[in-house]
Amino acid sequence: MRIAFVTDTYTDPRKPNSWSGLPHFMRLALERNGVEVETIVLSDPNPVTGMIRYAYWRFLRGRRYLRLCEPRLLQFYAAETRRRLQDLEVDAVFSPSSAPIAYLKTDVPVVFWTDACFAGMLNFYESFSNLAPRSVVAGHSAEYSALKLCSRAIYSSAWGATTAQESYAADASKFRVIPFGGNVKDKPALADVEAIVAQRDTASCNLLLIGVDWQRKGADIAVEAARSLNERGLPCRLTIIGCTPPKGTGLPPYVEVFPFINKATEAGSRQFNEICRRSHFMIMPTRADCTPVAIIEANYFALPCLSTAIGGIPSIVSDEVNGHLFDLRARGLAYADYVLGLMRDPARYRTLAVGSAGFADRNFTWEVSGAKLTAILREVVAAHQTRRGSAPIAMASGI
Numbered sequence: 177m178r179i180a181f182v183t184d185t186y187t188d189p190r191k192p193n194s195w196s197g198l199p200h201f202m203r204l205a206l207e208r209n210g211v212e213v214e215t216i217v218l219s220d221p222n223p224v225t226g227m228i229r230y231a232y233w234r235f236l237r238g239r240r241y242l243r244l245c246e247p248r249l250l251q252f253y254a255a256e257t258r259r260r261l262q263d264l265e266v267d268a269v270f271s272p273s274s275a276p277i278a279y280l281k282t283d284v285p286v287v288f289w290t291d292a293c294f295a296g297m298l299n300f301y302e303s304f305s306n307l308a309p310r311s312v313v314a315g316h317s318a319e320y321s322a323l324k325l326c327s328r329a330i331y332s333s334a335w336g337a338t339t340a341q342e343s344y345a346a347d348a349s350k351f352r353v354i355p356f357g358g359n360v361k362d363k364p365a366l367a368d369v370e371a372i373v374a375q376r377d378t379a380s381c382n383l384l385l386i387g388v389d390w391q392r393k394g395a396d397i398a399v400e401a402a403r404s405l406n407e408r409g410l411p412c413r414l415t416i417i418g419c420t421p422p423k424g425t426g427l428p429p430y431v432e433v434f435p436f437i438n439k440a441t442e443a444g445s446r447q448f449n450e451i452c453r454r455s456h457f458m459i460m461p462t463r464a465d466c467t468p469v470a471i472i473e474a475n476y477f478a479l480p481c482l483s484t485a486i487g488g489i490p491s492i493v494s495d496e497v498n499g500h501l502f503d504l505r506a507r508g509l510a511y512a513d514y515v516l517g518l519m520r521d522p523a524r525y526r527t528l529a530v531g532s533a534g535f536a537d538r539n540f541t542w543e544v545s546g547a548k549l550t551a552i553l554r555e556v557v558a559a560h561q562t563r564r565g566s567a568p569i570a571m572a573s574g575i
Contacts, residue, residue: 177210177211177212177267177268177550177553177554177557178211178212178213178214178264178265178266178267179206179211179212179213179214179266179267179268179269179270179553180214180215180216180257180260180261180264180266180268180269180270181199181202181203181206181213181214181215181216181270181271182216182218182257182269182270182271182276182277182280183199183215183216183217183218183271183272183273183276184217184218184219184244184253184273184275184276185217185218185219185220186244186273187199187271187272187273187276188217189202189203189215189272190215190217192440193438193440195272196359196469197359197439197440198272198356198359198469199272200359201356201357201359201542202272202289202542202546202549203215204542204546205357205542205543205545205546205549205550206270206546206549206550206553208542208543208546209546209547209549209550210550211550211553214264214266216257216260216261218252218253218256218257218276220243220249221252226243226246226249229241229243229246230243233308233311237308238306239306239307239308239309239311240303240304240305240306240307240308240311241307241308241310241311242304242307242308242311242314242315244275245275245278245294245311245314245315245317245318246311246314247279247314247317247318250275250276250278250279250318251279253275253276253277253278253279253280254277254278254279254280254281257269257276257277257280257282258280258281258282261282261284266284267284267285267553267557267560268284268285268286268287268327268553268556268557268560269282269284269285269286269287270286270287270288270289270553271286271287271288271289272288272289272290273288273290274288274290274293274318274319274322274323274326274329275318275322277322277325277326278318278319278321278322278325279318279321279325280325281325284557284560285327285328285553285556285557285559285560286325286326286327287326287327287328287329287330287552287553287556288322288326288328288329288330289330289331289332289354289549290330290331290332290336291331291332291333291336291356291466291467291488292331292336292339292340292466292487292488293319293323293331293336293339293340293343293344294315294316294318294319295316295319295339295340295343295344296335296336296339296340296343296466296487298312298315300464300487301392301464302391302392302464316344319340319343319344320344323340323344323346323347323350324346326350327350327556327559327560328350328351328352328552328556329346329350329351329352330351330352330353330354330549330552331351331352331353331354331488332353332354332355332356332466332467332488332491333353333355333466333467333487333488333489333490333491333492334353334488334490334491335466335487335488335490335491336353336466336467336488337351337352337353352552353491354545354548354549354552355467355472355491355492355539355540355545356467356469356472356540356545357469357472357540357541357542357543357544357545357546358469358472358473358475358476358536358540358541359439359469359473360439360445360448360449360473360476361439361445362445362449363473363476363477364453364476364477364478364533366533366534366537369478369530369533369534370530372453372477372478373478373526373529373530374526375453376454376456376529378456378519378522378525379410379411379519380410380411380412380413381405381410381411381412381413381456381457381515381519382412382413382414382415382454382455382456382457383398383401383402383412383413383414383415383455383456383457383458383459383515384414384415384416384417384451384452384455384457384458384459384474384479385398385414385415385416385417385458385459385460386416386417386418386458386460386470386473386474387417387418387419387460387462387468387470388418388419389419390419390420390421390422391422391463392462392463392464392465393419393460393461393462393463393465394460394461394462394463394484395416395419395421397461397506397507397508397511398414398416398459398460398461398508398511399414399427399428399431399508400507400508400509400511400512401414401459401461401508401509401511401512401515402414402428402430402431402508402512403428403508404508404509404512405512405515405516406428406430408512408516410515410516410519412430412515413430413431413432414430414431414432414459415431415432415433415434415451415455416431416432416433416434417434417436417437417448417451418434418435418436418437419433419435420433420435421433434451449477452473452474452476452477452479453477455474455477455479456479456515456519456525456529457479457480457481457482457515458470458471458474458475458479458480458481458482458483458499459481459482459483459511460481460482460483460484461482461483461484461502461506461508461511462483462484462486462489463484463486463504464486464487465483465484465486465487465488465489466487466488467487467488467489467491467492468489471483471489471492471493471499472492472536472540475498475499475532475533475535475536475540476533476536476537477533478529478530478532478533479529479532480498480499480500480518480528480529480532481493481498481499481500481532482499482500482502482511482514482515483499483501483502484501484502484503484504484506485501485502485503485504486504489501492540494535496528497531497532497535498528498531498532498535498536499528499532500514502514
């Protein structure tokens, strides 16, 4: 089977760090399952127009303008993809986003795999709030078109699939749910997990938060939790990877911040892995999220994840299986209470930690998800070829 992997520059699978590395690992997963992949990366032919419109809406109207769903841009993507497909013989088109294929009309099946639809993101993330009216209309139109034209719409959570199906009254038979894998090189083997957990001293606690947005990821709540644990007699350190606090934010000495660790490099990968190995919990009191792969990556290292029951997170965190979910209103004290209870019961902590790694290994790896994606692609290709093969017979019988 041969597919065209259609993306924009934001989701370029040739770049290991684009969109948290997800498109890169998607392509690798397909290739490992015997799929031949032809990559088509689309770029904005007139970025100046987008910048002018952005400036107009931002500075004169006080609204956010989204170039990524502009109809003229997406129509260009569709035309450019059709042109490039003429030189390729492919069985299907695949994209890690609904946007690049929103208006694509082709005679081969189209499948996309993403974490949320436009309706799900609207007023959920700050970057999708206070939008220009034209962006709201364009975003809904593009999503509706993509769901109408595609053969399968795959989401990384039940929340993502349900929101899309209900918001756009789309054909329910098109929807599938496949979790993403974690983007970690050399994740620990399950045989080594018990030894990793045994080396953690439950007389102290190391919390880990990974995320690029300090406020959205609830880093202030994580700091509160670390402070509460220290004040109650459990020595605690909080390591934050991926973001920095707002200017003027004073952090206590037990909070360490790494603004960025490049896991695509050997040095960065080793540093990331070492931090995960020595930590006890992933803490992510996020205010808004789809399906953050950082949770899965932490689980690989036997870190139970403490997060909020919001967005697609309940699809990847199961209470007392690989972590614990809190109400969105919970503050640091609630997280600290839970951690303290587990640290005072080392056997219970170790069971949860080891179980977290096993749960992630069974459900959230690119090997597992890649096989499911490949099966869906083969299914739609086979159905398409059957319909094409039967069409002449049906026409003849009607004459």
